[in-house]
Amino acid sequence: MTLQTDPAENLKTLIRCPSVTPEEGGALAALAEMLAPLGFSVERPVFSEAGTADVENLYARLGRDGRHLMFAGHTDVVPPGDAADWSHPPFGAETAGGYLFGRGAVDMKGGIACFVAAVARHVTENGRPEGSISLLITGDEEGPSINGTVKLLEWAAKKGESWDAAIVGEPTNPQKLGDMIKIGRRGSLSGTITVNGVQGHAAYPHLADNPVRGLVMLVDALLTPPFDDGTENFQPTNLEVTTMDVANSAVNVIPARATAAFNVRFNDTWTAETLQAEITNRLERAAADDRLRPGRDQPVNYEIAWRDRPSPVFLTRDDQLTGVLGASVEAVTGHRPTLSTSGGTSDARFIKDYCPVVEFGLVGQTMHMVDERVALEDLETLTQIYQRFIADWFARS
Known part of the structure; x- marks a missing residue:
């Protein structure tokens, strides 16, 4: 199997998995197949709680030493609604007019596809990073968020895992790629x-x-x-x-x-x-x-x-994390992103208890909508940003 350096092909594979929350739908299995050739060790724990559906999750790690960077996200998606309302099948991963269509294209299988491609390119061009990279991926973000990231973090920490920084690949940009990095949430x-x-x-x-x-x-x-x-x-x-x-x-x-x-x-x-x-x-x-x-x-x-489980307010104060990511965005896109705390909640609210965390991903204008789609150009741009960030963050560690 070749290294998965093409974000669009990665995303097509993930979209074709109908992983409507809390169903795994083949998405985590597909992701594991992408990561194994890169040298990641992959585990897929299932968590349960009375009154809720069992949820399968994925934790993958490349490297065992040095500084540890986490990429977090989710492969579960919201229901597509009536497929007849879509101009392209919601799980067909079809391209048209420079866009890739499908449920989860921007929220947030697209971010995962780009990060995998970025790691693959880094490994191909530079070898493994001087440190460790992990992916913490849940199947429960669009659901009640009970058997997902919270328990996956606890499970990993009990195994001795710790992290120095994290990026959540949610779609953070309101208009164009590079607009905004989320450094906290209300x-x-x-x-x-x-x-x-x-x-x-x-x-x-x-x-x-x-x-x-x-x-x-x-x-x-x-x-x-x-x-x-x-x-x-x-x-x-x-x-x-x-x-x-x-x-x-x-x-x-x-x-x-x-x-x-x-x-x-x-x-x-x-x-x-x-x-x-x-x-x-x-x-x-x-x-x-x-x-x-x-x-x-x-x-x-x-x-x-x-209601149970209110979400706390948080703000990330880590100049290296925000500075390196902001510089990576500017180097690729030509403009400096705004640092923002706007919007709703995300799984970053759980990760902030373990390490500094920011959010950066695709443009979110079509998330949860009929004809959810991502510009193919944006997939390439985001991959370049992630790739540069990986290189620069480890170089400055």
């Missing part, structure tokens, strides 16, 4: 408010207690005033109400209860615990407000349930 906290009322006839509100009135007061308190104005490295904390429901199909019936779910993306002004305390205080004050509940002596009867 935290994420979710909860559901349930207001308990008394069901009754809409014409006799004094005999009922409308929970919608109370819910409106509580939601208003969460939306205003703003939690903060942002910090040096992060956008302002933002809360979005994502659902409001009373499960009521009758227009003349006051419902018995009403619920609202919300998600907060928070900056380094807060921790999950301090933010929960602030939200609880706001709800308590609003529950006692009777502007929309005239004549009610008792506060709004509500409960709040927090």
